[in-house]
Structures are given as C-alpha cells and as structure tokens.
C-alpha cells in the first residue's frame with residue numbers, strides 16, 4: 001500500500017482503516033488485510049486510561065507506533081500527531097512529524113483545517129505524507145465543549161467544506177471526517193479528488209475508520225451511535241479469567257501436563 005494506491009481507490013473500492021496500539025492488535029489488523037492501520041491518539045482513551053486524547057505525548061505515540069510496526073511490518077501505518085506536538089512552532093512541528101516517520105509511520109495525521117497548510121506543505125516537501133482530519137476533532141474538545149456532531153448549521157457546513165478544499169490544495173493525500181452530518185461529508189467526498197475516510201460521517205465517504213477496541217467490544221461502556229461492535233471480547237476475556245481463577249482455587253490448575261520434572 002502507498003498514498004498513490006489509496007488515492008486511486010477513490011470511487012472504485014472502499015478504504016478500510018482501523019486503529020491499533022500494540023503488537024497483537026497490529027498483527028490482527030495486518031492478518032485481516034486492512035488498507036490502513038492508524039496509531040491514533042485515541043491510544044489515550046483506549047489503552048492508557050486517560051479520559052481524552054489531550055494528555056497523549058509524542059513519547060507515548062512513538063512507543064506504541066514501534067509496537068504496531070513490529071506487529072504489522074507490511075502494513076501502511078498512519079500515526080496521529082498528538083496535541084501540542086504541532087501548531088506551536090513550525091520547526092518543532094516538522095521535527096515531530098519527521099520523528100513519527102523515522103519510527104515507522106508511512107504518514108502522519110494532523111487535526112484541523114487550513115491553519116495548518118504551511119506545516120502540511122513543508123512536511124510534504126521533505127517527504128512526509130499528511131492525512132487531514134476535519135469535523136469533530138477530539139484534540140479541540142475544550143473548544144467544542146463536548147463530543148458534538150459538526151456541520152449542522154449552514155455556516156459551519158461552508159467552513160468545513162472550505163477547509164477540506166484548502167487541505168486538498170496544500171497536498172494532503174486523504175482526509176478523515178469525524179462526526180459530520182451525512183450531507184456535508186457527501187458533499188466533501190464528491191468535491192475532492194482525494195479520498196475521505198469517515199467515522200460517524202455517514203455512508204458516502206470513500207472509506208471508514210473505527211477504533212479497534214470498539215469493533216471487538218473491548219470497551220463495553222463506550223457505545224457511540226456511529227460505531228459497530230462485531231464481537232464481545234471483554235466478556236470473552238472476563239470469562240477466561242474467571243475460569244482460571246476458579247481452576248486455581250479448586251486445584252484444577254496446574255495439571256500433570258503443566259509440570260516440569262527433574263532427572264532421577
């Protein structure tokens with residue numbers, strides 16, 4: 001997989017993106033043959049126990065990116081630039097983007113609109129492919145004041161569309177559209193010649209992205225309307241641990257076959 005192939009998939013074949021944060025989830029994603037693995041800053045919510053993506057640092061993303069790379073050495077990996085790793089100084093932002101590439105990412109994802117065009121152009125010039133992210137951008141949770149669907153008012157529709165157009169102009173190879181009304185994501189998808197990848201943005205995007213833990217049901221208390229849970233692994237794991245506990249308590253584990261014996 002590469003950015004040209006992803007762009008060529010637009011209008012022909014839907015793009016499948018899933019997050020992964022560690023080696024086992026990356027192995028599963030690679031084995032399933034997804035098109036893109038995202039080392040998302042949702043790492044914070046789903047693995048590190050934060051209640052938003054805001055505390056996630058470059059160091060944390062890099063540790064998990066390297067783990068994902070080891071599990072999925074042949075997959076196309078996008079890494080999220082975490083909050084405050086970009087947007088302050090241009091120089092620092094470019095260095096942080098480059099660090100993600102050095103540590104195994106094939107591209108970086110940046111939340112926000114045309115304000116980042118300068119940074120995006122610089123990144124592309126030095127060889128760093130960039131994916132955009134518009135609509136509800138979780139790093140701006142404190143500006144939005146909550147997890148809210150975007151693009152409901154005419155004025156915000158126009159602003160989001162304009163930002164999508166500008167992101168394409170400055171060279172992003174794809175844009176994630178998060179929690180957008182379906183009419184807006186459809187309009188953006190039709191207007192752009194790069195693929196859109198939706199999460200809570202309806203049926204008409206060129207691809208879809210979901211969080212690994214939401215797909216496999218590892219996070220039973222998080223059930224947003226846009227997500228689809230395909231398995232209940234939390235319960236499967238809980239049952240396994242309960243069975244193990246019961247076996248130890250009742251002397252059913254370990255058995256003869258689990259024992260090491262010395263010579264006579």
Ligand SMILES: Nc1nc(=O)c2c([nH]1)NC[C@@H]1CN(c3ccc(C(=O)N[C@@H](CCC(=O)O)C(=O)O)cc3)CN21
Pocket residue numbers: 041042045046053138147148149179211213214219222223224225226
């Ligand atoms: N496990 C997980 N899945 C995600 O999709 C995800 C994360 N974590 N963390 C980072 C962001 C944050 N996301 C979120 C978080 C909360 C809602 C939520 O509460 N949604 C409600 C209200 C939407 C509304 O009507 O305004 C919902 O019912 O969908 C949605 C997306 C999406 N991302």
Ligand SMILES: CC(C)C(=O)C(=O)O
Pocket residue numbers: 019038039040041042043080176178199209211
């Ligand atoms: C929800 C996706 C697009 C994301 O940015 C993440 O998982 O961090």
Ligand SMILES: [Mg+2]
Pocket residue numbers: 040041042053080
């Ligand atoms: Mg993210």
